[in-house]
Amino acid sequence: MSHGAATSSSSAPKRGVIGVRARAALAATVIVAVALALGSAALVLLLQRSLSMSVEASVQDRVEEVVAALEAMPAATDSDALTRSLGSIAQTASRQGTVVQILAADGDVAGQSAEIEGEAALGRPVDPLDGIVWADARLPVDEEDAYRVARAGFAAPTGIYTVIVAQSLESVGESTAAVLPLLGIGYPILVLVVAASTYWLVGRSLRPVEAIRATVAAIGGRQLTERVPVPAAKDEIARLASTMNEMLARLESAQLSQRRFVADASHELRSPIATIKAMGETVVAHPDGALSATAAHAFVEEASRMERLVNGLLLLARADERGLSGERHDVDLDDLLAAERDRVRSTTSLTVESRIEAVRVSGSRSQLAQAIRNLVDNAVRHAHRSVALSVRAGDDAAIVEIGDDGEGIPAADRERVFDRFVRLDESRARDEGGTGLGLAIVTEIVRAHGGSVEVVDSRSGAQLRVTLPRRPA
Structure with missing residues (x-):
């Protein structure tokens, strides 16, 4: 019972592992949520900035309006008329939520809006060369709301004055407060829509993958002829x-x-x-x-x-499992060919033609000797009267050629003869002790040494050529 339980538990999927679909939806949701949060914050800040700039523009317009009125006053205006004119200018420039105050050069209030009648100066005089000085402050007329305050010095025909214009920032706060609930409602809805859409889209995209997985899972060791469905989209x-x-x-x-x-x-x-x-x-x-x-x-x-x-x-x-390996040494191919030549001459009645040059390669002597022997045995098995052995040095390769004067190898079988258990003359090869593995073994050994083996054209019989990377003598 314990063994069966262990087996079932090991094959069951692990709990707590989030699938690709959920991970993709979660990642997209987090990214969109963060982006929306940053975008919402930026929107609120930009809205506040835009409204604040609008308030500043309105305040600056009031300042310019008061300055223009002061410039229009004649220099010979008596003190009573001047006091009345300054008060009238301040009242005229005032708007709802905006107050105006005019200070004389000594800092005394020369005129102001009715909303702040009797109040002390809202600021100190400003030198005309300083331009407009901006500040945020709370005024006695409404201590709950902040005001944007501008002070500007001006030399009028009747004297030097400081114009103070203050406009409430209540509209900025109200507009921002109106946007926040909309963002608070829309933000989670949009995040949920993104999460659901991403989850659905990823699931739809992964349907072909699931079909591939199910098909592969259903393919058994005896059903390798089946294939997975290929979607029409080239993705x-x-x-x-x-x-x-x-x-x-x-x-x-x-x-x-x-x-x-x-x-x-x-x-x-x-x-x-x-x-x-x-x-x-x-x-x-x-x-x-x-x-x-x-x-x-x-x-x-x-x-x-x-x-x-x-x-x-x-x-x-x-060779199939991990390839042929062995210690690499300098191997003289001419010695191996000479040994095979002497062996064939002493054990058979065949004529042996040889053309042997001194050629050295790097490799396993035992494996190369086996490959050459297999080639020679194959030639002896199919020869009528003679075999030919040769080794020579090419530009960057050693070339070994083994030939016979037998029936030869048809062009259609030149690749197939290197496969395992392939005999072109089945009965003759088996009767003479062949296993059908000789040339297949040659192929593996030569390939392990970075070379190649092939059947080449011959005037009579068969001729096999082995090419190996050459090592200088």
Whole structure:
């Protein structure tokens, strides 16, 4: 029970993990919320600034109006008339929420609005050269609201005066207060709309991804022929689906190759195992008898063949898993070719033609020796009367060529001969001890050394060429 519980818990999705859809919606909502908050704050500040500038413009207009009236007064005006005129000017320039006060050069109030009648001076006199001096203040007429106050000195024909104009900032506060509730209502609504829209749009965009996931999850080890649906839109999801299909195609190809490899290996092992089993049964049936020399020789041949096959399978499996590796040393290819030439001459009746130059490469001596031996054995197996061995140095590569005067390799089979368990002459190759892995092993070894192997044109028979990166002697 505990094992089953552990298995189910490990396969279940972890709780508390937010999906891509929710994360995208959350991220978009946070970004929009922050942007809206900053935008709302900027809007309020800009509104306040705009209204304040409007108040300043209105105050400046009143100042200019009073100054123009003072300029129009004649210089010979008597004191009583001057007092009446200054009071009239202040009253005329006043507006609702705006008060005007005119100070004489000594700071005494010369005229002012009715709202501040009897009040002391709202500020000190200002030198005409100072221009307009601005300030925010609270006035005795309304201590709850702030006022924007401007003071400007002016030299009139009747004397030097300071004009003080103050306008209430109540309209600025009221307008700002009217906007804040609208922002307070609209802000959360807009954030919720963005969150819901993003969640829906991301979910809609991820539907093809979910379809891909469901299809891949449903594909089993025996259903690699299936493919995921590719959306019509040429976007990232379509490219993902195409990539998944390419991966499935590679997996299908690898699975087919693996099955074919296992089937071919089983087929190749069946014959030597059957022979060895039959001989073993004979020994068991006749414990006192002795195997004939022919039977013993056949027993050894089949065991050797099975050993070569198993060793070849192991080498190819190792190459498939992590590639062939080994210590790299300087290897003289001419020595390897010379050894194979002498071996063929001493063990066969074939004529061996050789053209060997001193060529050195870097690699595993044992692996390169095996590759050359496999090539030579292949040539000996298919030759009628002679084989040809050569090695020479190219500009930046060592070139090894092994040829025979046999039937040759058809152009259509020049690529296929390097596949595993491929025999162009099935019965002859098996009878002569071939495993069908020789050229496949050559391909893996040469590839591990950064080279290439190919079938090249020949006047008679087959000729295989190996090209390896050259190391100077």
